[in-house]
Amino acid sequence: MIDTRQYVVKQIEERDIRFLRLWFVDVPGNLKNIAITPSDVDLAFDGGIGFNGSSIEGLAHLQRSDMLAHPDASTFQVLPWRPRNNGVARMFCDLLTPDGAPAPADSRHILVRTLKKAAAAGYTVNVGASIEYFCFKSAQTPEPIDAGGYFDLAPLDAAADLRRDTVLTLEQMGVPVKYSHHEAAPAQQEIDLRSCDALAAADAVVTARLVVKETAHAQGMHASFMPKPLEGCAGSAMHVDQLLFAHDDENAFFDAEAEDGLSAAAKSYIAGLLKYASQYCLVTNQYVNSYKRFVPGGDAPMHASWGHGNRSAMVRVPARRAGRHASTRVESRSVDSAANPYLAFAVLIAAGLKGIEEGLELAAPVEGDVFAMTAAERAAAGIEPLPTDLSRAIDAFERSELMHEVLGDEVHAYLVESKRAEWEAYRRHVSSWEIDRYLPVL
Secondary structure: OOOHHHHHHHHHHHOOEEEEEEEEEOOOOOEEEEEEOHHHHHHHHHOOEEEEHHHOOOOOOHHHOEEEEEEOHHHOEEOOOOOOOOEEEEEEEEEEOOOOOEOOOOHHHHHHHHHHHHHHOOEEEEEEEEEEEEEEOOOOOOOEOOOOOOOOOOOOOOOHHHHHHHHHHHHHOOOOEEEEEEOOOOOEEEEEEOOEEHHHHHHHHHHHHHHHHHHHHHOOOEEEOOOOOOOOOOOOEEEEEEEEEEOOOOEOOEOOOOOOOEOHHHHHHHHHHHHOHHHHHHHHOOOHHHHHOOOOOOOOOOEEOEEEOOOOOOEEEOOOOOOOHHHOOEEEOOOEOOOOHHHHHHHHHHHHHHHHHHOOOOOOOOOOOHHHOOHHHHHHOOOEEOOOOHHHHHHHHHOOHHHHHHHHHHHHHHHHHHHHHHHHHHHHOOOHHHHHHHOOOO
């Protein structure tokens, strides 16, 4: 049986691959790459390809900047939008220090470390992501390409061909898609990726973002994952399904004896997602603009609540078909489309596992409209608000022992420092809203 490294070498020869792109992300989650030729593939597999980590956002300090990109052979895929002759392929990389240890700020390794903790507790984790984004006429102004709405067709939906080409390209790259459609806001799209193991799911999100942008660019459009580019419209989320399997491959979230079908582990997992929501919000919603989603009427959860099938809740348990208990899962709805998927999945899984570890009791579900509840009603139900701006999210994150444990010293410190700088830059900026509102009357 051929191993993955031999498979890569064989594919390079048979498919005329002349360039290999070694992919990884910086701490905010932006895709980076180093291109090598086939002559260096053995070097990459044996020791990794060296680069300056201090030039990558959040990755390393200048005084210890040497890093190695070590490709994961199982992630080899040909890039379909590149030429068939003299082709180009990619592999995701693990980032190492010169002594071969995992780089402390490698997002992929942080997720792997969290999944190992899940394995030690007796679980494997599957994740599915629903990615929302906008298509604009250019990158200069957020001018929508259409005025379509939820599930619309042409002519209201001007991106049907774009989504079709995107899905076909993703499937060529081994990323299975459940479905795609026009979302609620003008020019807003959604692509739902099928559930798979959490590391592959994070790789799939990174791949999907690039494919979306490449496909849009080829059709003369600009695709954006900015959380809230249009005022008065819903922003773009990345809804994250999570499903735990016990080591006997049974769904750890399902209990046939429970009235609602949820196991004790599922309830404690959800309780962990709720308890630590404010603490991980900086990771799942990392920009000033992220918090423009958390407004009344914006379709994004503003409070840490849960419910069965309730889309106004931060965490919901989607309805399952009769006899389909294996699909029992929980969905986090507060994550936005610009989050680093490796770190976002890591903190969500860690919060859920912490809930199981602590044996947290889950409050009663909220089946009504959380947005319509009064502050007193939410307080009586024990429903806590999520941070309403980046500054509050930083404060909660900085105090969090769990986030420090999950992300490590370097990433935790980097996020606090860089996000405080972002908030201060935003706070100093005088916007056109302020000029229009105050200049004529003050």
